[in-house]
Amino acid sequence: MKRIVYREWRIPPTRYWGILGLLAVVIGLGGLAALYLEHQGHWVTGMNNFVVWGVPHVFAVFLIIAASGAVNVASIATVFGKGSYQPLGRLSGLLAVALLIGGLLILVLDLGRPDRLLVALTHYNLRSIFAWNIYLYTGFIALVIAYLWSMADRMGLAFKRPIGLVAFGWRIALTTATGSIFGFLVARQAFDTAFLAPMFIIMSLAYGLAIFILVLLFSFDQEGRPVGEQLLRRLKNLLGVFVAAVLYFTLVYYLTKGYGAKNTDLVGWLLFGGGSYSVLLWIGWVLAGTLVPLGILWYPSTRRDCRWIAAACALVILGGLAALYVILVGSQVYPLPIFPGHTILDSGFLDGVKVGAASYRPTLPELLLGLGGVAVALLLTAVGVRVLQFLPESLADADLPGDGQDPDAPAGASKASYISEISAG
Amino acid sequence: MMKHPDETIDHGRRAWFGLAAGVTAAVAAPGVILQIASADPDPAPVTAAARWGLLIDTNKCAAGCRDCVDACDRENGLDRQSKPPSQSPAAWTDQKAVWVRKVKLADDLTGRVTNLPLMCQHCEHPPCVDVCPTGASFKRADGIVVVDRHICIGCRYCMMACPYQARSFVHEPMHDQLTQVPRGKGCVESCNLCVSRRDHGLASTACADACAAAGKGAIVFGDLKDPASPISLALRAMPSRQLREDLALNTGVRYAGV
Numbered sequence: 046m047k048r049i050v051y052r053e054w055r056i057p058p059t060r061y062w063g064i065l066g067l068l069a070v071v072i073g074l075g076g077l078a079a080l081y082l083e084h085q086g087h088w089v090t091g092m093n094n095f096v097v098w099g100v101p102h103v104f105a106v107f108l109i110i111a112a113s114g115a116v117n118v119a120s121i122a123t124v125f126g127k128g129s130y131q132p133l134g135r136l137s138g139l140l141a142v143a144l145l146i147g148g149l150l151i152l153v154l155d156l157g158r159p160d161r162l163l164v165a166l167t168h169y170n171l172r173s174i175f176a177w178n179i180y181l182y183t184g185f186i187a188l189v190i191a192y193l194w195s196m197a198d199r200m201g202l203a204f205k206r207p208i209g210l211v212a213f214g215w216r217i218a219l220t221t222a223t224g225s226i227f228g229f230l231v232a233r234q235a236f237d238t239a240f241l242a243p244m245f246i247i248m249s250l251a252y253g254l255a256i257f258i259l260v261l262l263f264s265f266d267q268e269g270r271p272v273g274e275q276l277l278r279r280l281k282n283l284l285g286v287f288v289a290a291v292l293y294f295t296l297v298y299y300l301t302k303g304y305g306a307k308n309t310d311l312v313g314w315l316l317f318g319g320g321s322y323s324v325l326l327w328i329g330w331v332l333a334g335t336l337v338p339l340g341i342l343w344y345p346s347t348r349r350d351c352r353w354i355a356a357a358c359a360l361v362i363l364g365g366l367a368a369l370y371v372i373l374v375g376s377q378v379y380p381l382p383i384f385p386g387h388t389i390l391d392s393g394f395l396d397g398v399k400v401g402a403a404s405y406r407p408t409l410p411e412l413l414l415g416l417g418g419v420a421v422a423l424l425l426t427a428v429g430v431r432v433l434q435f436l437p438e439s440l441a442d443a444d445l446p447g448d449g450q451d452p453d454a455p456a457g458a459s460k461a462s463y464i465s466e467i468s469a470g
Numbered sequence: 471m472m473k474h475p476d477e478t479i480d481h482g483r484r485a486w487f488g489l490a491a492g493v494t495a496a497v498a499a500p501g502v503i504l505q506i507a508s509a510d511p512d513p514a515p516v517t518a519a520a521r522w523g524l525l526i527d528t529n530k531c532a533a534g535c536r537d538c539v540d541a542c543d544r545e546n547g548l549d550r551q552s553k554p555p556s557q558s559p560a561a562w563t564d565q566k567a568v569w570v571r572k573v574k575l576a577d578d579l580t581g582r583v584t585n586l587p588l589m590c591q592h593c594e595h596p597p598c599v600d601v602c603p604t605g606a607s608f609k610r611a612d613g614i615v616v617v618d619r620h621i622c623i624g625c626r627y628c629m630m631a632c633p634y635q636a637r638s639f640v641h642e643p644m645h646d647q648l649t650q651v652p653r654g655k656g657c658v659e660s661c662n663l664c665v666s667r668r669d670h671g672l673a674s675t676a677c678a679d680a681c682a683a684a685g686k687g688a689i690v691f692g693d694l695k696d697p698a699s700p701i702s703l704a705l706r707a708m709p710s711r712q713l714r715e716d717l718a719l720n721t722g723v724r725y726a727g728v
Contacts, residue, residue: 086655088554088641093564097626097639157624157639157656164621168604175603175627231717232597232633381635383588383713384575384728390583391574404564 047444049132049452051197051434054427056267061431068424075417078410079154087157089410096377096405101155103369104415107252108148108422109182109223110245111365113216114253116141116189119196120216123209128446129276131453132437133261138193139429140257140422141216142186147422149182151414174225181219188212197434202453220246227372234311235376240301244294248365251287255361258284260426262355264436273442274349281354285342288361292335295368307385315375322375325367334364378403520693521613522663523592523722524678525701525710530688531585533574538587538689541680542570545664547648554642567638567653569661570677575728584728587677587689589661590615590636591713592722598628598637607658613694613722616662624656633714636660663691663722694722 054061082089092099118137122130153159169176192208195201224245230236258280265272303312317323338357340347347353380389380402430436437444446452543549546569553562570589576582596615598607606622609615617628629637637660640653647653650666664675674682678691692701710724 083656085554086642087639088557088562088565091561093561093641094568094629094638095564095635097629157626157658158622158654161621161623164604165623168606168621170599170602170605172600173603173627175601175625179603226627229601230597230631232631232714377630381633383634384573386578387575387584388578389573390576392571392588404560406561 047446047452049444049446050438051132051135051436052438053432053434054264054268054430054436060267061427064427065424068420068427071420072417072424074413075415075420078413078417079159082155082410082414083159089408091406091408091411093403093405095403096374098373098377099405100370100407100411101151101414101418103366103373104418105148105151105155106223106373107366107369108144108151108418110220110249111252111256112141112144112148112249113185113220113223113246114249114251115144115257116192116212116216117250117253118257119192120209120213123206124213126449128448128450128452129279131446131451132440132444133257134196135193135435136261136264136430137257138189138196139435140260140426141253142189142193143422143425143429144253144256145182145186146425147418147420150421151418154414174222174229178219178222178226181215181222185212185215185219188215196453199453205451205453216249217246220249227376232381233376234308234382235302235315235372235379238298238302240294240298244291244298247287247290247294248368251284251291251361252365254280254284254287255358255365259355259358259362262351262358264430265440266351270436271439271441272351273440273445275442276440276445277351277354278349281342281348281357284358284361285339288335288339288342291368292331292339295330295335307382311379314379315371319375319378322371322378326371326375329367330364330371333360334367335361338364374405378405516611516669518611519695521695521722522668523613523692523694523701523724524589524663524675525690525704526586526723526725527688527690527704527708528584528586528725528727530686531587532686532688533583533585535585535684535686536572537680537684537686538677539570539572541676542589542661545676546651547646547653550646550648551642565641567640567659569636569638569659586725586728588634588636588713589677589723590632591634591719592661592663594720594722596719597631597633597717601627601631603627610665612668614663614665614668615660616665617658617660619652619654619657619659622657624658626658628658632660633717633719 090099116137118130119134119141121127122134153162156162158164165179169179171177188208189212191201192205192212195205195208221242224242227233227236228238228241261280262272264270299312299316302308303316315322315326319326338360341353341357341360342348540549548567548569551566553559553566557565570587573586573588575584575586577584592609592613592615594609594613596607596609599609599615602608603625604621604623606618606620607615607628608618624639626639629635629639637658639658640655643655644653653659664672667675675689675691678689681687681689690701690704692699694702694705696702705724708726710726711728712719712721712724713728
């Protein structure tokens with residue numbers, strides 16, 4: 046078994062600074078949007094008293110669940126013993142932390158009072174799933190940083206598996222809690238279900254892996270490092286399974302929601318009568334975000350091609366954003382069932398209609414804030430791989446460890462003697 | 471033993487510090503004392519001896535009448551809201567704060583039309599209180615559900631959780647607020663059963679007063695725990711219901727004739 050050698054990302058400085066500059070511009074625009082929003086108030090957004098969470102939340106939730114999915118790649122090696130995933134662990138941890146920070150930044154900057162962040166950190170209502178999430182998110186960042194240390198520092202090697210196990214459990218809890226932000230909303234028909242928690246977990250696996258593969262392919266391609274055909278096949282097959290699982294969960298979600306008479310109108314509206322929301326659901330979520338990437342990942346002439354696989358990942362990501370837009374915004378646009386069996390004739394809101402009338406038109410500052418969060422995640426990743434040894438020199442199939450093998454562990458030596466050996470120099 | 475020259479006492483410096491401390495205390499003390507004096511005019515704590523609520527008799531609520539809404543707006547300074555100049559009127563309709571909404575309904579089967587005011591239902595088990603991460607959304611001992619403007623971070627999760635769409639987010643910068651109703655950009659607010667009136671021992675709410683003054687008497691305010699209060703007597707005399715009874719929130723606002 047070969048030792049894995051990790052090296053900093055050594056692309057030419059001009060290209061590297063070009064990438065950083067581009068990301069900095071997007072972050073700067075996002076920052077300006079946040080300042081503008083904070084100064085003017087939320088009237089400059091498309092959000093209102095009926096659609097209270099909009100595009101920034103779509104990006105934030107997407108990044109947060111993708112973060113827990115990104116760390117899954119490390120778990121596959123540490124928890125499930127798949128040796129060929131071992132060299133991917135460091136990048137997986139880095140991406141997870143970066144994506145979570147990007148997502149949380151969007152959430153915080155969209156608050157009505159972002160200046161009161163300290164209040165949120167000092168006042169807890171423990172009945173609130175939001176308050177639990179504050180612990181889960183900060184704990185996740187601390188845990189994954191410890192995980193990275195255990196992967197990168199020889200002294201930490203003995204702790205890699207225990208930390209990896211805790212991190213795996215923690216990420217399941219985190220995504221469960223993120224799904225439950227919506228699942229616990231008993232008053233809203235589209236939410237109010239335990240199903241959203243596992244659905245968010247399966248979505249996190251798909252979106253996190255899609256982002257991971259894209260970043261991996263891009264960073265390796267830029268520097269000419271090899272990615273083995275076998276490894277790529279495993280990664281893209283896994284992505285295919287996750288994407289198909291999302292489709293299955295989507296199907297079951299709408300079937301169970303729509304079966305009872307009380308939610309038939311809602312599901313009918315979302316699927317067929319919701320205008321742009323129905324279009325996003327079918328064209329964005331199902332077709333472009335699920336069926337087309339599945340075709341690419343398994344069609345003989347595209348499934349071996351890096352560029353096609355990258356395209357499939359990009360489509361999965363865009364489809365994920367569409368899915369979350371439909372889940373978050375579509376569910377708010379649909380009126381609350383305050384008066385079942387009645388039509389509101391006049392109220393100043395949703396008048397004269399039974400379904401789907403609240404309006405939401407996203408504005409530029411919202412989009413810039415969301416993209417700013419994405420850029421923060423990418424910038425942290427780009428700086429991380431440049432200054433620290435996150436990327437393995439080679440992922441060629443011949444260089445990869447087999448299942449159950451950990452190339453970081455010294456062969457035939459006990460951990461204690463290994464550590465004393467290191468200490469002795 | 472001789473003192474080190476650096477350790478000799480500089481009396482002038484001491485005097486200067488003493489004077490500075492005295493002047494600072496003299497300037498700051500009245501402010502502190504005045505603030506304490508003005509912060510707590512009524513030291514009586516809110517108790518669970520009463521539970522405040524409303525009964526809306528929809529049979530008496532007239533189509534087109536907005537007296538309760540206008541009275542609420544005046545009482546809470548909502549009539550002082552102004553549309554940001556560059557905002558479209560349609561978007562502003564959905565963004566401005568509304569604490570009481572007048573609703574006209576038609577039964578899908580019979581076509582029977584009902585008018586009613588819809589506001590915070592002051593639930594015994596309020597979902598908005600459950601979900602609030604900081605505890606800013608809270609229920610007082612007397613059953614009034616209210617937002618603490620000092621610790622609301624503006625996350626709007628309570629608005630997602632409210633089954634009655636009763637809450638508003640302050641989307642624009644504030645000006646000309648009323649002393650008894652502090653409002654703030656970026657915070658959430660809703661009907662608080664004229665909480666400042668409760669704390670000053672007044673008898674009713676602005677909406678109930680306005681409805682009575684218009685000769686309708688469709689809104690009855692009172693103590694749900696007092697069996698002799700007008701609201702308790704009326705609730706006993708006529709059938710009424712909670713909106714979204716299925717959620718088992720035990721609302722403090724009840725409707726007759728829906």
